Amino acid sequence: MSTPAAPASPEARGRIVAAAGPVVRAAGLPRLVVGEIVRVGPSRLLGEVINLQPDAATIQVYEETAGLRIGDPVEATGAPLRAWLGPGLLGATFDGLQRPLAALAAAGAWTLAPGLEAPALDPQRRWSFTTRRRAGEEVGPGDILGVVAEGPFEHRILVPPDTSAGRLRAIETGDVTVHEEIGRLATAAGDVPLRLAHAWPVRAIRPSGGRLGAGEPLVTGQRVLDTFFPVARGGTAVVPGGFGTGKTVLEQALARWSDADVVVYVGCGERGNEMASLLSEFVELVDPRTGGPLLARSVLIANTSNMPVAAREASVQLGATIAEYFRDQGYGVALLADSTSRWAEAMREISGRLEELPGEEGFPAYLGSRLAHFYERAGRVVAQGTPERTGSLTIVGAVSPPGGDFSEPVTQASLRLAGTFWALDTELAHARHFPAIGWTQSYSLYVEPLTRWYREEVGADWDERRTEAIALLARERQLLEIVQLVGPDALPDEDRVALEAARLLREAFLQQHALDPVDAARSPRVQLAMLRAVLAARAGLGAALASGMLLEQALEAPVLQELRRAKGWSGDDVEARLTALAARLASWDRPGVGPAAGAPPGEGSAP
């Protein structure tokens, strides 16, 4: 978020009068506004004005403040905290202040010194811009001026949303840097130069042409998500979980497998080694849709837990701003924030330094409204400007509740806002059931609006199968309580079948290994075919027992073994094979089917 150096006029220069941790107070700057960026001390540390009194301004400093002295200079810049938006974002890694970490590392900066400066977007790199407009045309905010090819990605260059409408005086195709002019716009307020990149205040929600309701899911490839608890494009999801429950693995699986056009991943107050692994994987992993590296559709923001705490707060807003920018181009964007708890803790720390009256557990009273402001940036919208296009921003926020206790303020405040709740369950994680999403606590408010899509695109029986499966798990829960008291043998056959079917549902359907080469992601159609097969097994088991078979015998039927191994199936015919398997599973009560089930998978005959 480089801000052009302000002229050091007398009104724009003040001095430090007090300092404690990341908060300093400065006097002698009468024209400051709240939210303005200032440069603090001889190293020109970035700071933001939080509040103003007649005699002094309170500033949160985004970098390490050790070494600051009373009387050190503070410079106003006249601008709020802004993100630079334009070609070069994709594939980049930034810190919470949009400093290009990879570029800095390449230049030898292996540690981050306070006051480090580098432009977010490479000012030298030339991009090939192709205009879609002609001089003389009328254009307004959000209109697409032309495109830049970033590998396979079409980066659409927009008239910035804060620019007024006008007549294009000039617009030209050519090789330009992000800050060179590509044209000029004559507006009522005078001529405005047009460039590939523009800056936008990170705390301001970018305007759109109107909101749309939920209509399509963000397909994640994860069975428990897509089939049980789907999130809509433009929706929100929260993922709370204690440590070791697989929060980060799940977020990263979403980054890899979700069918978003652009993924913005914010590592907020999390582990440095994890970011390093993520980065190297994103370079190696192939995007199934483009054939290029996954990194080419991703923007990574890494503000690890040991980096300055105030910048952690900014990192989430930076991520949302970049995500909105791609949404405005007409893309489906997923913003993955890991973890919003660290962001909330950053607010708590700053609030404590400001000696604000604390709310619950020391968090500031405005915790809820800040979280709301963040999650409200999600949505499926008609983008501003022409040509007409829709874009979506889906937000998935991880929450790290202390002690894994979901009653804490950040989880509860997030729950009030999010449409999908993926509750990570410590017990499941300990049983190595991954993804450890608990089916009793989790919910999705998007099932209703998405059912039509699923019926049309996936299968007409989608909602019926889904309900059946969830009811089976609920039944299992009740039965297990009884088993705890009397043992499994006391149950009637029907209930013992339900228990075995539920177990199959958990093991052969819900469990999904994030690193498995074939099973890590499955299409919704394959998911439904798997679910049908599991539910068919329940019917088949029931019929087998009715025909006099013992449960122990029935469970050893090869056709069930096949079902257990179906997660390893790959190829184009998986769905067909699963459908055939489901038919055989439902009908092996007929004597003599046992031996036939020994046939190789996929060749079993349908009845």
Add this chain to the structure above:
Amino acid sequence: MTLSVRRLRGVERLAGPLLVVRRVPGVALGEEVLVRGRGGAVRHGQVLELDAEALVVQVYEGTAALDLGSTVVELTGGPFRLGVSAQMLGRVLDGRGRPIDGGPPIVPLRSADVNGRAINPSARASPEDFIETGISAIDLLDSLVRGQKLPIFTGAGLPADELAARIATGARVLGEERFVTIFAAMGTPRRVADFFRAAFESSGSLDRVALFLNLADDPAIERLLTPRCALTLAEHLAFDLGMQVLVVMTDVTNYGEALRELATAREEVPGRRGYPGYLYTDLATLFERAGRVHGRPGSLTVLPIVTMPDDDITHPIPDLTGYITEGQIVLSRELHGRAVFPPIDALPCLSRLMNAGIGEGKTRPEHRAVADQLYALYARGRELRRLVTVIGEAALSTAERRVLAFADLFETRFVGQGATRRSLDETFALAWQVLGELPREELIRVPTDVLDRFWRPANGGAANGRAREGGP
């Protein structure tokens, strides 16, 4: 800025670890100060806050026996820096890095701000080199890799120190040099410090160890400095000199308490259980110094020991530690009671970086499958054990009884290795031995070709054949 030492009088307030003195121009936030009381003994402090009239100093040794009138605060002109050099290996230092072993003074190669600087995430290399610790339960189930931070969660009276000492003296990188160890004691009883010293001595590795000792009777606030000094030396050895460095810290719980003491004295808004809201961030500034850096050969691995108060893993210190570190090794009171050493409870243990460090070309191609199989069976055995307390063992099928017996054997023979160090080969051999107690059909997580190569029935085939006896 100021080379000459400046002296301030006019102390306005003394409270616990805090001292408030009238301000003079030019004092820097974080600057180191010296505090002299009536007797002239020097205490050390750091500037925490500056305002128009006064500055707030945290005094590492506390303010006991100081008075307002005669106390003098001397400004040193800069933050606390530690002179670091490889000469510090083989030495015993106090909690601030000064030699206390009677040896010669240390000539530093360079000096560094003990707070360190965050590693650029883009400059980090992914940790992926397996460390053979010699502990079966860790090497096979929760492998440690270079650059990882893996805490040991323990309870009062459990042998975490013994385990840490064994790891520190026994750790090898396959085919490469041994580790140097930096040991940071924070509020540790002398007995524990002596134990570590003796362990390093008897293994002949004392010349590859630097001990930073802040003992139980040393100033509490100085504990905030001790791990930072240790890590500063570790960074120098790892990233400047290219060594493989292991930092053992004990006990993080004491560190957290020192932080709470300071926060309370500053009248800060408390978070959970009175700990400051920034406990997470503060611990992260310690643990996140672990890692590897592209283009530099060394590595910094951190092994903190965390005592869970009342064995409660949800207590803020183990809880926040778990959120920062890449997994955890958890000790079990129950196993300890049954004289299993090391008493590692395999179920809640986790190594997040394990997958990157194992497998073909690193350990064994079948490593993941064997680990998953052992874990699944042991988890099932533990579940059955719980069930048995309700419905009795007679209600179990033969197959279930075998899994129950496996769980016992896994604990006593595989986890419980006593004082011996096991190579990875020995660990795998033992794993196959205990897996041999079960019929191969039940080892569903291991591929068939691996079973063909390694699985042999225990005791000449007692476990042969399919489990058909189960059920009525």
